[in-house]
Amino acid sequence: MLNADLGEGLDTDLLLYPHLDQASIACGGHAGDLASMTSSVEACLMHSVMIGAHPSYPDRDHFGRRSMVMSDQALRDTLSEQVDRLRAVCERVNAPLKYLKLHGALYNDVSRDTSLFERVLAWLVDYDLPLTWMVSATATTSAMRTLANQADVTLCLEAFADRLYQENGQLTARSESTAVHNSVDLILAQVDELYHREQVIAHGGAVVSVKADSVCLHGDNPASVSAAERLAQRLKSL
DSSP states (O other): OEEEEEOSSOTTHHHHGGGOSEEEEEOSSSSOOHHHHHHHHHHHHHHTOEEEEEOOOSOGGGTTOSOOOOOHHHHHHHHHHHHHHHHHHHHHTTOOEEEEEOOHHHHHHHHHOHHHHHHHHHHHHHSSSOOEEEEETTTSOHHHHHHHHHTTOOEEEEEESSBOBOTTSOBOOTTSTTSBOOOHHHHHHHHHIIIIISEEEOGGGOEEEOOOSEEEEETTOHHHHHHHHHHHHHHHHO
């Protein structure tokens, strides 16, 4: 499957929807408002794209890319508030909300911190709509996967087509000039590695094993937008 993070105020969104299987829609924490969520959900319905909620730390000033220390209740409240916003939009047009994908620093922090993973997992178990949880295929540990299985929460393991991996399976920080693949050929080559060899070539040439259910493209990367149609065709043929 092919996914992208959308509804974040980019003009490239409409170029991606026709080629996607899943769309993770910003719901107010780092970006997004009622208008963007409504247009995103309508586009998903038009192109038969599965809808996911894309909440973050409540940090619009830094686009959700700065880690925050939050109490358990504050974390629960912001996740519920953000997902509820998108859920209300979906319900108005009878569109199913199917999965959760965290954004930015919260996505990365959960993949590094088992206790934070458990806190989000506990919230997800208590939330009154069953959602699949999209997580990093390389950075989410076997212990985390066991916890999710015990909680009867389905995980969707995600890899990235247009990001450089580190040898430990984490993504290279966006502050590094090489963090984002700016070549269509490089993006296509990384997807070939993912689907044919279940691996990526990481920084320095290291090989990292990756078994993913879904591959992400970023709409803020012109190369990934250019690659979307070719990627969608390749994935459908596999």
